[in-house]
Amino acid sequence: MTVIATAGHVDHGKSSLIRAITGTDPDRLAEEQRRAMTIDLGFAHCTTSNGTVLSFVDVPGHADFIRTMISGVSGVDIVMLIIDANEGWKPQTEEHLGIIEVLGISSGIVVLTKSDKVDAGLLQQRQEEIAARLSTSSVTWHDTVITSVVTNTGISELITQIEKLVAAQVTQSQNTRPRLFIDRVFSMKGSGTVVTGTLEGGNLEAASSLIVARTGTAVRIREIQTHGSVVAVAESGSRCAINLSGIDANELQRGDALVCENDWHMSNAFDARITVLPALQHALTHRGSFTLHVGTRSQSATVRILQSENIDPGQPGLVRIRFEHSLPLVPGDRFLLRDTGIGATVGGGVILDVDPRGRVKDAAPDGSPEQILNNRGWLTVDEARQLTGKDIAPIVGKWVASAETLRSTVTALEQQLTISVSLDTATLAAYERDVISTIDGVHINNGIAVRGESDPLLNHPYVSLFLQAGVTTPDADKLDRNIIRQLVQKKILFEHDNIAFHAETLSSMRPTLEQLWAQHPEGFTMANLRDALSITRKHALPLGNCLDKAGLTKRQGDLRVAGSAW
Numbered sequence: 001m002t003v004i005a006t007a008g009h010v011d012h013g014k015s016s017l018i019r020a021i022t023g024t025d026p027d028r029l030a031e032e033q034r035r036a037m038t039i040d041l042g043f044a045h046c047t048t049s050n051g052t053v054l055s056f057v058d059v060p061g062h063a064d065f066i067r068t069m070i071s072g073v074s075g076v077d078i079v080m081l082i083i084d085a086n087e088g089w090k091p092q093t094e095e096h097l098g099i100i101e102v103l104g105i106s107s108g109i110v111v112l113t114k115s116d117k118v119d120a121g122l123l124q125q126r127q128e129e130i131a132a133r134l135s136t137s138s139v140t141w142h143d144t145v146i147t148s149v150v151t152n153t154g155i156s157e158l159i160t161q162i163e164k165l166v167a168a169q170v171t172q173s174q175n176t177r178p179r180l181f182i183d184r185v186f187s188m189k190g191s192g193t194v195v196t197g198t199l200e201g202g203n204l205e206a207a208s209s210l211i212v213a214r215t216g217t218a219v220r221i222r223e224i225q226t227h228g229s230v231v232a233v234a235e236s237g238s239r240c241a242i243n244l245s246g247i248d249a250n251e252l253q254r255g256d257a258l259v260c261e262n263d264w265h266m267s268n269a270f271d272a273r274i275t276v277l278p279a280l281q282h283a284l285t286h287r288g289s290f291t292l293h294v295g296t297r298s299q300s301a302t303v304r305i306l307q308s309e310n311i312d313p314g315q316p317g318l319v320r321i322r323f324e325h326s327l328p329l330v331p332g333d334r335f336l337l338r339d340t341g342i343g344a345t346v347g348g349g350v351i352l353d354v355d356p357r358g359r360v361k362d363a364a365p366d367g368s369p370e371q372i373l374n375n376r377g378w379l380t381v382d383e384a385r386q387l388t389g390k391d392i393a394p395i396v397g398k399w400v401a402s403a404e405t406l407r408s409t410v411t412a413l414e415q416q417l418t419i420s421v422s423l424d425t426a427t428l429a430a431y432e433r434d435v436i437s438t439i440d441g442v443h444i445n446n447g448i449a450v451r452g453e454s455d456p457l458l459n460h461p462y463v464s465l466f467l468q469a470g471v472t473t474p475d476a477d478k479l480d481r482n483i484i485r486q487l488v489q490k491k492i493l494f495e496h497d498n499i500a501f502h503a504e505t506l507s508s509m510r511p512t513l514e515q516l517w518a519q520h521p522e523g524f525t526m527a528n529l530r531d532a533l534s535i536t537r538k539h540a541l542p543l544g545n546c547l548d549k550a551g552l553t554k555r556q557g558d559l560r561v562a563g564s565a566w
């Protein structure tokens with residue numbers, strides 16, 4: 001479904017036009033009626049004679065409400081730039097145009113209103129002025145429509161024009177990760193908390209669970225309405241009102257986003273490509289106080305310029321922006337930056353990296369999934385989707401990585417296997433465990449990886465005997481010495497005083513060791529170890545020595561401190 005927003009200077013006839021098209025006055029507040037101006041966002045919809053549903057967001061034109069205006073146009077598909085034929089181009093016409101452009105809205109119609117107040121000559125002059133102003137605009141502007149709500153001129157022509165644009169919109173049939181930036185919150189007697197917003201990224205079903213991105217609070221959808229009717233499923237792109245349970249209206253605010261748990265990366269910073277508006281009087285530097293607008297959220301932010309000291313008006317550049325309230329973001333999202341001090345829009349653009357890690361001076365984001373993967377090493381399929389917004393096929397197990405990362409991991413593992421003959425896979429990172437099993441000629445038995453021909457020794461019953469015995473192992477002197485010696489040589493067993501432990505038993509003691517050092521930061525004694533594991537002295541002493549041999553601990557007098565492999 002397509003959402004159409006108004007834009008333009010105060011009093012130029014935006015709300016009157018929405019009323020003429022839909023029959024609904026978008027100015028619903030008493031204060032708006034009294035002051036005869038739009039203060040908050042207004043919403044109205046209608047179904048045209050050919051069955052097209054038109055869904056409008058009406059924004060305020062007054063300069064004081066620019067934040068509200070930005071939240072209204074963010075995420076819409078089509079904009080109507082409304083200009084009073086009598087007054088012509090005004091400051092907020094200019095400012096709103098800049099906002100529309102940096103937010104990346106691609107399609108627009110200019111509407112020249114109040115034609116009943118001007119003669120043909122002035123109308124002609126206005127059209128020429130507007131054409132000149134829009135000649136370098138990045139928005140595709142369709143034929144200008146001349147209207148008057150007093151004489152009912154041009155309204156049906158405008159509706160036909162909008163129908164055509166709506167039909168031409170490519171509906172992105174993605175149904176993956178719904179996100180709803182809230183633009184209104186209220187409490188309704190009997191049903192409780194209701195939020196409204198334009199749904200994006202995927203469909204939402206009644207009874208689903210969601211979380212509030214800013215606070216992590218879990219909520220449940222009680223009922224969904226689109227355009228006044230209850231629906232089982234709200235489609236991506238539609239305006240919807242959602243009745244929520246599990247939260248009070250006063251715990252939510254405009255700008256909050258509702259998403260499914262674990263679906264999105266929550267950002268407090270991003271790297272982005274920004275275009276500084278040509279109208280800005282000075283270059284953009286990190287100095288100044290800034291307000292960041294993303295979705296319907298506005299909040300203060302700090303700015304760092306990447307690869308340069310400043311960005312001149314009219315020029316593109318790269319920035320890193322940090323902010324306090326977490327937002328569910330993905331590369332490709334649009335943002336807008338305002339200078340709070342001078343009250344002007346600085347510019348805006350496209351988010352490239354929602355989880356920038358490197359230092360500002362080294363960052364060179366390009367927004368490609370390849371670069372994001374390369375910068376981040378190994379990611380699970382879910383993490384990769386959160387960071388890139390794309391479903392990327394795993395390369396090994398559930399893991400996603402660039403070919404380069406895979407190569408360097410394989411090389412590192414091969415090196416380790418060359419140095420130490422066998423490798424206890426319990427000591428490896430989860431992705432390394434999956435990678436090592438894919439390396440040609442590597443065999444894994446009972447958690448021990450070896451290179452070369454599969455070693456029959458690894459299948460020897462002693463291996464599982466010791467593995468299962470844990471810390472209370474059988475006396476090695478009652479077993480075949482020769483086998484034990486070979487297993488010790490291969491570092492599958494560690495032995496002291498005829499008591500041997502499987503390598504995995506030793507590495508599985510990491511949590512116990514961590515606890516012991518938490519209680520005895522200066523180092524623990526054999527008595528401490530014995531008590532922690534409830535084992536006898538007979539096993540505790542050799543265990544301590546074997547932990548030393550495996551490098552997990554190191555002896556210092558009577559105490560054990562962390563070893564080189566810790």
Ligand SMILES: Nc1nc2c(ncn2[C@@H]2O[C@H](COP(=O)(O)OP(=O)(O)OP(=O)(O)O)[C@@H](O)[C@H]2O)c(=O)[nH]1
Binds near residue numbers: 008010014114117
């Ligand atoms: N003569 C004439 N007056 C109009 C026309 N359209 C709107 N008006 C008048 O212009 C004034 C402002 O109209 P609104 O529709 O409230 O303007 P707006 O752009 O929504 O204003 P804000 O939301 O406050 O920015 C009202 O007094 C309207 O009656 C028109 O076509 N002809």
Ligand SMILES: [Mg+2]
Binds near residue numbers: 014
């Ligand atoms: Mg209005």
